[in-house]
Amino acid sequence: xxxxxxxxxxxxxxxxxxxxxxxxxxxxxxxxxxxxxxxxxxxxxxxxxxxxxxxxxxxxxxxxxxxxxxxxxxxxxxxxxxxxxxxxxxxxxxxxxxxxxxxxxxxxxxxxxxxxxxxxxxxxxxxxxxxxxxxxxxxxxxxxxxxxxxxxxxxxxxxxxxxxxxxxxxxxxxxxxxxxxxxxxxxxxxxxxxxxxxxxxxxxxxxxxxxxxxxxxxxxxxxxxxxxxxxxxxxxxxxxxxxxxxxxxxxxxxxxxxxxxxxxxxxxxxxxxxxxxxxxxxxxxxxxxxxxxxxxxxxxxxxxxxxxxxxxxxxxxxxxxxxxxxxxxxxxxxxxxxxxxxxxxxxxxxxxxxxxxxxxxxxxxxxxxxxxxxxxxxxxxxxxxxxxxxxxxxxxxxxxxxxxxxxxxxxxxxxxxxxxxxxxxxxxxxxxxxxxxxxxxxxxxxxxxxxxxxxxxxxxxxxxxxxxxxxxxxxxxxxxxxxxxx
Numbered sequence: 436x437x438x439x440x441x442x443x444x445x446x447x448x449x450x451x452x453x454x455x456x457x458x459x460x461x462x463x464x465x466x467x468x469x470x471x472x473x474x475x476x477x478x479x480x481x482x483x484x485x486x487x488x489x490x491x492x493x494x495x496x497x498x499x500x501x502x503x504x505x506x507x508x509x510x511x512x513x514x515x516x517x518x519x520x521x522x523x524x525x526x527x528x529x530x531x532x533x534x535x536x537x538x539x540x541x542x543x544x545x546x547x548x549x550x551x552x553x554x555x556x557x558x559x560x561x562x563x564x565x566x567x568x569x570x571x572x573x574x575x576x577x578x579x580x581x582x583x584x585x586x587x588x589x590x591x592x593x594x595x596x597x598x599x600x601x602x603x604x605x606x607x608x609x610x611x612x613x614x615x616x617x618x619x620x621x622x623x624x625x626x627x628x629x630x631x632x633x634x635x636x637x638x639x640x641x642x643x644x645x646x647x648x649x650x651x652x653x654x655x656x657x658x659x660x661x662x663x664x665x666x667x668x669x670x671x672x673x674x675x676x677x678x679x680x681x682x683x684x685x686x687x688x689x690x691x692x693x694x695x696x697x698x699x700x701x702x703x704x705x706x707x708x709x710x711x712x713x714x715x716x717x718x719x720x721x722x723x724x725x726x727x728x729x730x731x732x733x734x735x736x737x738x739x740x741x742x743x744x745x746x747x748x749x750x751x752x753x754x755x756x757x758x759x760x761x762x763x764x765x766x767x768x769x770x771x772x773x774x775x776x777x778x779x780x781x782x783x784x785x786x787x788x789x790x791x792x793x794x795x796x797x798x799x800x801x802x803x804x805x806x807x808x809x810x811x812x813x814x815x816x817x818x819x820x821x822x823x824x825x826x827x828x829x830x831x832x833x834x835x836x837x838x839x840x841x842x843x844x845x846x847x848x849x850x851x852x853x854x855x856x857x858x859x860x861x862x863x864x865x866x867x868x869x870x871x872x873x874x875x876x877x878x879x880x881x882x883x884x885x886x887x888x889x890x891x892x893x894x895x896x897x898x899x900x901x902x903x904x905x906x907x908x909x910x911x912x913x914x915x916x917x918x919x920x921x
Contacts, residue, residue, distance in 0.1 A: 442509045443865065444494035446742060449513055450487025450520065454480050459569050460524070464562040472528065472562040479523035486588070504918065507909050509837040514901060521910045524566055529553075535890045542897050544570030544905035547786060549658025549873035551755035552664045556663050561644050564661045568648040574904070575655025575786040576625045576689070576789050624693050629654045632681045639673045649757075653681045656758025656786045658873040665758045665881070666746070675746040686713060686753040688784035708821030709782045709792045714781055716792075717752050721745040724769050731766050731917035744769070747881075753778035754787040754875020761878030770876055774863060777872040790840060796820050797833045839907045843899075844869060857889070864888075868899035 457480035464473035521541035525532055536552045543550045544567055556564070632650035637643060645661055652659045662668035666675060670820040684692070687710045694701040704710050727739035734740035743760050750757040751773035762770050781787030787852040800818045807816050818825040844865055851861035856878070863875030864885070879888075885896065902910050912918050 439508075440494045441498065441504050442512065443490055444498055445509050445510055446486045446516060447489070447491030447494065448639055450490065450516070450564070451484050451498075453489075453517055453520065454484035454487060456569060456573060457483070457566075460562040460566040463565045464560075467561050469560055469562055472560050475527045476524060476562060476566070479520075479527065482523060483520045507912055507918075510905060510909055511901075511913055514545070514905060518545055521545065521566060521570060524563060527706050528560070528563055533890070535893050536886075539885065539893050539897050540567070541570060541875075542900050544568075544657065544659065545574035546871050546900040547571055547574045547655045547657040547754075547788070548868055548900045548903075549652065550868060550869040550879075550885050550900075551659065552884060552888075554663060554884070554886065556661055557668075559661070564644070564648055567659050568651040568657070571655040571657025571659050572629065572651035573655075575657060575685070576621060577724075592663055620693055621689050624689055624696065625654065628681070628684060628692070630809075632677070635677045635681075636674065638670060639677055640786075641669070641674065649678070650681070651756065652757070653678050654685050654786065656682065656685050656753050656755040656781075656788075656871070658750070660757065667759045670741060670759075675742070678757060679746055679749045682749050682753045682755050682757075683714070683717065685755075685786050686717075686781040688782040688786050689786075706821065707782075708796065712796060713782050713792045716776070717749060718774060720752065720772065721748050724748050727769060728765060733765055748773050748776070750876055751872055752780040752788060754781060754872040756808075756867075758874060758881035759882065761882040763876050764880060774866050774872075774876070777866065777870040788869070790837065793820070794833045794836065797825060797830055798837065800825070801830055801834070804880045836907060839911060840869075843902055843907060843911075847899050851892055853893075854889060854892050864892075864896055865899050869903035871900060871903050 457476050461476045461480070463474060464470070464476060518538055518541040521544070522534060522537035525537040525540060526534065529537075539550075539552055542548075549571070553559070556559055580793035621672060629650050632653055633646050636650055641649065648659070648661050649666075651657070660666065660668075666678065688707065689731070691703055691707045693711055695701060722741065725737065725744035728734055728744055729737045729740040734743065743762075746757070746759050747762045748769075749755075751762075753768075754777050762773070778789045781789060781791060783791040783793075785792045797818070797820070800820060804816050804818060807814055818827075818830060844862075847865045847869070848861050851864060852858065856864075859876050860878040863877065864879045867873055867875040867879070873882075879885055885893065888896065
């Protein structure tokens with residue numbers, strides 16, 4: 436009970452920190468002279484800060500270090516509470532919007548899924564569009580990682596939170612001796628690359644609002660857009676190329692970016708087996724799907740096919756979710772391959788979702804070990820990735836994760852099927868949401884959105900986004916009897 440109150444104390448602090456996020460849309464409303472938006476955002480900020488402060492005040496006696504168990508609890512509570520407070524602007528500013536749809540939209544933003552239930556994005560007030568994309572950007576690196584740098588100053592340690600939230604099976608490696616320094620360094624890299632993307636998109640022809648919003652979405656691999664037709668609105672090969680570059684950057688471990696910048700060398704990327712595999716798979720698939728679309732007659736010229744295949748495949752493979760064309764109309768092999776890539780392509784420590792490339796490499800290596808064991812039962816064959824030995828306990832953890840990953844997909848797909856949604860829409864919606872990739876196929880394809888879903892179906896997809904963002908174990912462990920035993 437005392438530890439639960441410590442969790443609430445930490446959550447109160449996080450809500451106060453989260454309330455500061457409203458400053459960006461407030462400034463945007465001032466710039467555009469939208470004083471109705473300004474009033475609503477100030478009100479939402481006050482409500483969120485007041486709720487957090489009251490929670491902190493009532494539990495201030497229980498400030499203390501969080502155990503690993505309560506770190507997991509706080510992560511899940513935070514990722515369910517933040518979207519609830521994030522719905523306030525949507526509920527106040529969009530007529531007839533239900534809480535279910537508003538919660539889905541904010542959960543999609545914070546989990547960097549990019550699925551939306553909104554139409555008329557082109558006419559949405561600038562401050563509201565900035566808010567949606569800021570949710571993407573904050574969720575990209577993880578509000579918890581930001582909190583890791585802040586909480587120690589407030590008397591609450593952050594290492595347990597960092598381990599609970601950071602993706603990937605190898606969570607104990609740190610860039611710097613102190614976990615707060617690690618979090619701050621990651622945020623500096625993240626913010627710096629985002630700024631570079633904003634300037635590049637502005638140079639390519641976007642206005643400042645579009646450049647900021649799409650840079651936020653690209654670096655977070657969130658996929659929100661200010662236009663209903665997404666990147667297809669611009670019809671610009673230069674903009675598409677810039678976004679491809681930054682989406683691939685965001686799909687690589689940010690720790691690798693930090694080490695490359697600190698050492699001022701690109702050799703760090705070549706030594707990162709996960710980055711090499713990610714780049715090889717994505718680039719090879721771009722040329723393969725481009726050739727396939729050209730061969731099928733979808734596009735009359737190979738370069739046109741390569742352009743559209745490259746942008747949309749990179750977007751889906753990196754779990755971003757931008758679209759330049761309706762790839763739902765392509766021969767089914769192409770979009771299904773893109774959905775498959777969304778499961779495995781991105782690196783751990785990136786802003787993407789899915790299984791992650793490191794787990795894919797572990798699975799491939801383990802399969803090879805099993806073949807060796809069948810032929811040479813007594814052989815000692817340690818697993819190595821990138822020259823480093825992978826301990827067996829990590830292999831077992833990966834196998835357990837993969838099992839829960841596919842069981843979650845199956846269970847959520849059956850939940851949508853029993854609600855009446857067709858198979859392709861159900862399966863692709865679950866894959867897109869659990870991988871935090873955005874658009875699916877058929878009724879939830881890139882030319883439509885998730886507005887067609889019933890409330891029950893919307894909540895199923897919302898749960899899939901949460902499970903995917905927190906990498907399954909963090910959520911499902913709360914439902915085990917062992918977690919609640921003393």
